Amino acid sequence: MYRYDEFDHAFVAARVNQFRDQVERRLSGEISEDAFKPLRLMNGVYLQLHAYMLRVAVPYGTLNSRQMRKLAHIARTYDRGYGHFTTRQNIQYNWPKLSDMPEILEELAEVEMHAIQTSGNCIRNVTADHFAGAAADEVADPRPYAEILRQWSSVHPEFSFLPRKFKIAVTAAERDRAAIQTHDIGLQLKKNDKGELGFAVWIGGGQGRTPILAKKVRDFLPEADLLSYVTAIMRVYNLHGRRDNKYKARIKILVHETGVEKLTTEIEAEWAHLKDGELKLPEADIAAINAYFEPPKLGDRAEGWGELAAWKRSDPGFADWVGRNVAPHQHPDYGMVTISLKPIGGIPGDATAEQMDAVARLAEDYSHDEIRVTHEQNLVLPHVALADLEPLYRALLVEGLATANAGLITDIIACPGLDYCALANARSIPVAQEISNRFGDPARQAEIGDLKIKISGCINACGHHHVGHIGILGVEKKGAELYQISLGGSADENASIGQITGRGFGPDQITDAIETIVDTYLTERISSEETFIACYRRIGAEPFKAALYASEAEAA
Amino acid sequence: MKTAATKTKVLTANRLTDGIAVWLGANGEWTTSLKEAFLARHDDAVAAIESAGQQALDDNRVVDVNVIEVEETEAGPRPFRLRERIRSDGPTIDYAPAFTAGVSHAA
Numbered sequence A: 001m002y003r004y005d006e007f008d009h010a011f012v013a014a015r016v017n018q019f020r021d022q023v024e025r026r027l028s029g030e031i032s033e034d035a036f037k038p039l040r041l042m043n044g045v046y047l048q049l050h051a052y053m054l055r056v057a058v059p060y061g062t063l064n065s066r067q068m069r070k071l072a073h074i075a076r077t078y079d080r081g082y083g084h085f086t087t088r089q090n091i092q093y094n095w096p097k098l099s100d101m102p103e104i105l106e107e108l109a110e111v112e113m114h115a116i117q118t119s120g121n122c123i124r125n126v127t128a129d130h131f132a133g134a135a136a137d138e139v140a141d142p143r144p145y146a147e148i149l150r151q152w153s154s155v156h157p158e159f160s161f162l163p164r165k166f167k168i169a170v171t172a173a174e175r176d177r178a179a180i181q182t183h184d185i186g187l188q189l190k191k192n193d194k195g196e197l198g199f200a201v202w203i204g205g206g207q208g209r210t211p212i213l214a215k216k217v218r219d220f221l222p223e224a225d226l227l228s229y230v231t232a233i234m235r236v237y238n239l240h241g242r243r244d245n246k247y248k249a250r251i252k253i254l255v256h257e258t259g260v261e262k263l264t265t266e267i268e269a270e271w272a273h274l275k276d277g278e279l280k281l282p283e284a285d286i287a288a289i290n291a292y293f294e295p296p297k298l299g300d301r302a303e304g305w306g307e308l309a310a311w312k313r314s315d316p317g318f319a320d321w322v323g324r325n326v327a328p329h330q331h332p333d334y335g336m337v338t339i340s341l342k343p344i345g346g347i348p349g350d351a352t353a354e355q356m357d358a359v360a361r362l363a364e365d366y367s368h369d370e371i372r373v374t375h376e377q378n379l380v381l382p383h384v385a386l387a388d389l390e391p392l393y394r395a396l397l398v399e400g401l402a403t404a405n406a407g408l409i410t411d412i413i414a415c416p417g418l419d420y421c422a423l424a425n426a427r428s429i430p431v432a433q434e435i436s437n438r439f440g441d442p443a444r445q446a447e448i449g450d451l452k453i454k455i456s457g458c459i460n461a462c463g464h465h466h467v468g469h470i471g472i473l474g475v476e477k478k479g480a481e482l483y484q485i486s487l488g489g490s491a492d493e494n495a496s497i498g499q500i501t502g503r504g505f506g507p508d509q510i511t512d513a514i515e516t517i518v519d520t521y522l523t524e525r526i527s528s529e530e531t532f533i534a535c536y537r538r539i540g541a542e543p544f545k546a547a548l549y550a551s552e553a554e555a556a
Numbered sequence B: 001m002k003t004a005a006t007k008t009k010v011l012t013a014n015r016l017t018d019g020i021a022v023w024l025g026a027n028g029e030w031t032t033s034l035k036e037a038f039l040a041r042h043d044d045a046v047a048a049i050e051s052a053g054q055q056a057l058d059d060n061r062v063v064d065v066n067v068i069e070v071e072e073t074e075a076g077p078r079p080f081r082l083r084e085r086i087r088s089d090g091p092t093i094d095y096a097p098a099f100t101a102g103v104s105h106a107a
């Protein structure tokens, strides 16, 4: 993975010192909250309902064991022994003291991590396919390009005060695991007919109050043009993006209001000035960054095939876990293991310090020191020999990390909601927990099959509810929590925005409503081969609405 | 329309140093327990806590100062809004097994 050079080290260290001074001056009363707030936000420090919150960037979701141990140490030393992995592949601490922040940031800098640009109207942490660098179906590792974008966008003077925050996601497979169509810029690394690398470029995706899917503006952009083209997009957005209304300030609104053709013309015109200039990526630079992401040397481990078959026969629990949580690796003797942070009835995305330490140790033992954070709030060990799956599984079981539910109904995305978040209208986590408990039986989950439930505690949509197969949005109505359901959303290569079913449900009704939807699907599907989303797309919303609001229809 | 008697109000904020939710107590100190909050039952009292809040903000002891409405119950003041109840009682979930095991909720 990428290692900081001298410049990175000096820059992050200087930033820690600067913030230490700002915190000291704030605590001594020298600067007011109004002056301090933008400064703390620039360093990832928010104020939530109960305490400050620190959001730490995990660039493109990649961590090594040393970094994970540091995250565990911070949870234990400065927080209440746990952390929360988010839908942006970051980690949030919910209880750090302001007075400890400089210490925490200094500790993070020791392992080449920071919290810069995890807030504010700048280019945020660049996200990527969590299977990058290991997936059997990718054309190349997309992370070197995410790293190039990270370096370019870090404290970029021109793009530090954009109309609004800006999110970029990169993937390199046809199967989109990075939700690129819901990002301000989505990049799909691909090869052209000549075998050269380049990008399909999408712009203007976003969730929040106005969910819009991105539009493709380029089918193939040569890799050397990455920065010049992204700069052209940013310039056009920076110039024309609305600053008069925060809710209309994202690039998605600009694309929507201007029209993608006109905007593309403007981007191309801007790009014409830039493309042969200093932003053109020299091959040597691309190669140098790529070298940091050299895949680990994976020796053949063919013995795993036979062993795996035998273990699966003798332990159905292990077989289920392999079936759900292990995906094909580039090397046939290896697999990519999803470590579910969704124990039945648990808090989606939370991990204790002990669990983080365990994952760090297991990554060293079994995954060449590599860990990934997924936008679905799970962790991944990307390079595990099939021959090591059984001991890994046993070790994960002990830590409560072997839930075999990746992609199933209990693998729920949920934002922190009203249990923590100052912006929330309703709680998310207890809703996720109750649904998880209701459907926790492994046989029942298996029968239902692939189904993504995503829950947000307000319209900001951090829980990605618009693109859940079943989305749940918490709202406040007459002082009480109410949950709106939407159906048919999807964040993959066939992205779609869910449609609201109708009136919302109270906290004590929402799980029943989800069960009604699931039962309707089970009745309507052609066979168990037809997934929930495929069934929904075939039959539409009506049968689900009829089932959900049956009693009302009768009463009418 | 005639307004009913002023609803009981308390002053809340988050402590500057650690961000922990606090309420203004009857003794003028900030307390981490809503039960010990000073109950402002009429307009003058509300004006007094509002100015105390402004003062505390100016003194850089707390941030995010707000006057909130509570209902007086036998168990103590209970905020009308769920958000404020969660601020007072903590997350409604079993969020930090290691931490909560070592700390008495009664504290």
Ligand code: SF4
Residues within 6 Å of the ligand: A415, A416, A417, A418, A421, A422, A423, A424, A425, A456, A457, A458, A459, A460, A461, A462, A463
């Ligand atoms: S969706 Fe709303 S409630 Fe949930 S974390 Fe985001 S801002 Fe907070």
